[in-house]
Amino acid sequence: MSGGTIGVDDAAQDVKLNGDITAQTTAAANTINLAAHSLTLQDASQILSVNGILSAGAASASIATAGQMQPAISGGELVVRVNGPSDGLSLEPVIQNNASASALTKSGAGTLTLSGTNTYTGTTRINAGTLALSGGSAIADAGRLSWRMRRAPRSCSTPTRPSAASAGAASRGARWTSRVTP
DSSP, X not given: OOBSOOSOOEEXXXXXXXXXXXXXOSEEEEEEEOTTOEEEESSTTOEEEESSEEEXXXXXXXXXXXXXXXXXXXXXXXXXXXXXXXXXXXXXXXXXXXXBOOEEEEESSSEEEEOSOOOOOSEEEEOSSEEEEXXXXXXXXXXXXXXXXXXXXXEEOOOOOOOGGGHHHHHTTOXXXXXXXX
């Protein structure tokens, strides 16, 4: 896929990008493999529903600008895999619930950066790698953050929610990072 849109609107379809997508409208897919490409949602009314894994292949990838993302099923889980330790994936759209509390799971050794004003209220799970939070609303106040590891981490830095006094700084791009090292 390359150019205008991913070309599917079917939660049973898998999509692998071969180039940047520049004008994505509302769509659904089972999995999307971004590889080292970007997908740009056309405007704030567009919704990208992903049933399974949103994958960043090698290097850096992004889903950019306005729009919203959600699991394809009500109360579902958006699983984001960022493969290698030097791989990165940036998600700018608002991640929202699909009818009821939806979850986000980060897996793979790379870094996932959430920078949208996310409204999903389910659990955010970190199975491996780094979850970077950019801004004060990358994880909704109603959500939970959890680590699922086979063994205790060697190091872990926990993001803290900004206080009311620092909320202004958070909205100007303060960044919290949580890294779990098994």
